[in-house]
Amino acid sequence: MAALGKIVAMGGGGFSSEPENPLLDDFILSLSRRQPARVCFLPTASSDSPQYIARFYRALAQRCLAADLTLVDSATLPRRPASTEALAAFVAEQDIFYVGGGSTLHLLALWRAHGLDRLLRDAWQSGAILCGVSAGMNCWFEASNTDSFGPLALLKDGLGLVPGAACPHYDGEAQRRVTFRKSITDGMISAGFAADDGAAFVFEGTTLVECVSSRPQSHTYSVTLREGELVEEALPVRYLGA
Numbered sequence: 001m002a003a004l005g006k007i008v009a010m011g012g013g014g015f016s017s018e019p020e021n022p023l024l025d026d027f028i029l030s031l032s033r034r035q036p037a038r039v040c041f042l043p044t045a046s047s048d049s050p051q052y053i054a055r056f057y058r059a060l061a062q063r064c065l066a067a068d069l070t071l072v073d074s075a076t077l078p079r080r081p082a083s084t085e086a087l088a089a090f091v092a093e094q095d096i097f098y099v100g101g102g103s104t105l106h107l108l109a110l111w112r113a114h115g116l117d118r119l120l121r122d123a124w125q126s127g128a129i130l131c132g133v134s135a136g137m138n139c140w141f142e143a144s145n146t147d148s149f150g151p152l153a154l155l156k157d158g159l160g161l162v163p164g165a166a167c168p169h170y171d172g173e174a175q176r177r178v179t180f181r182k183s184i185t186d187g188m189i190s191a192g193f194a195a196d197d198g199a200a201f202v203f204e205g206t207t208l209v210e211c212v213s214s215r216p217q218s219h220t221y222s223v224t225l226r227e228g229e230l231v232e233e234a235l236p237v238r239y240l241g242a
Contacts, residue, residue, distance in 0.1 A: 004205030005124045006031055007140050007161065008131035011168040011195025013214050015059035016052075016101055016133050022059070023214035023240040024200060028131050029064055032095045040094040041068040044110050045102025045135035048072040052100055060098075067094070071110045084115065091119040092126075099132030099139060104155055105148035107135050117159055124161065134168045137200075141166040143189050145180045152176065154183040162206055165192035170221065172197040181232070184225050191224040199237060211237045 008031070014024045029037050041056040043049055048070040060066050069090070097120060099107070111117040124130050130140060138144030143156040143165035152175050154165065167180040176194075183189055193201055193208075198215035201208055211220040222233045 003127060005126070005128045005130065007124070007203040008129065008200050009137040009140060009162070009166060009193070009195065009203070010131065010133040010200040011137060011170055011218075011220070012133060012172055012197030013200070013218075014098075014133050015055060017197065018214065019055070019059055021198075021214050024198070024212070025060060026063075027200075027212055027240055028096060028098070028129065029060075031129050032064075033127060034095050037064045037095045038093060039064040039066050039096040039098055040091075041066070042097060042099045042107075042132075042136075043068065043102075044071055044099070045104060045107040046100055047102070047106065049102075056098070056100070064096075069116075071114055071116070087114070087116070088119055091116070091123055094123065094128060096129045096131065097123065099130075099136030101132075101134030101136060103148045104135040104138040104144055104146040105157075107139055108157055108159070111139075121159070121161065130161070131200075137168045137195065138166045141193070143192075145176060145183065145192075152179040154179075154188050156189070162193075162203055163191075165189040167192060167194040167223075168197075170194040170196045171219070181223060181230055184223055185230050187225070191222070194221040194223055194232075196220070211235050213237050213239050214241070215239075216241065 046052045140161045141158045142160045145167040146155045196218040199213040199218035220235045
């Protein structure tokens with residue numbers, strides 16, 4: 001069996017929010033087992049926004065073999081593979097799956113309805129890279145801090161490829177840090193990973209191997225409950241710029 005692939009979980013950044021700064025996207029492309037990489041954009045969390053898809057192609061189409069996979073029925077959107085077999089074949093061809101932001105709850109429900117959750121796990125177990133921003137960070141973990149319900153809350157329904165909980169936008173939205181820390185203090189989850197905008201965790205399989213950033217000031221954190229006390233530990237971050 002091939003080694004488990006990497007997971008790059010971004011708290012914010014990439015072409016979604018800093019199109020003028022390609023450092024995180026360049027880093028992800030560099031991890032591919034093939035060059036040019038076959039990169040599939042999954043805009044499910046944004047209800048397959050055509051504008052979001054267009055931004056993906058503008059940012060990456062000149063640097064990889066770009067494709068997108070949509071699951072929301074609309075005559076204005078690109079066609080998705082027409083059958084279960086075609087979907088499985090399409091997924092198996094990709095090197096990198098890049099998941100956009102939006103509703104984590106919506107994303108998970110649609111992936112499970114189409115069996116895409118299982119296909120992505122299979123691809124990762126065969127060495128593919130899974131990455132994403134915001135909801136595209138949350139989905140890989142057991143739980144996540146999300147506004148899918150309206151107010152920020154803990155969603156304990158992730159794919160569980162990575163143990164623990166995820167919190168994106170740790171410095172970018174005032175209540176993220178407060179609500180995430182409270183979830184852990186209240187015992188809803190015992191440990192988690194939090195990333196500022198522009199920062200990312202890099203896992204090989206389920207092992208955290210490094211943290212990287214597209215901004216010198218961005219940080220990542222381990223947040224745990226130890227003997228009843230909340231411990232927030234800043235982790236070393238490698239800035240990808242000069």
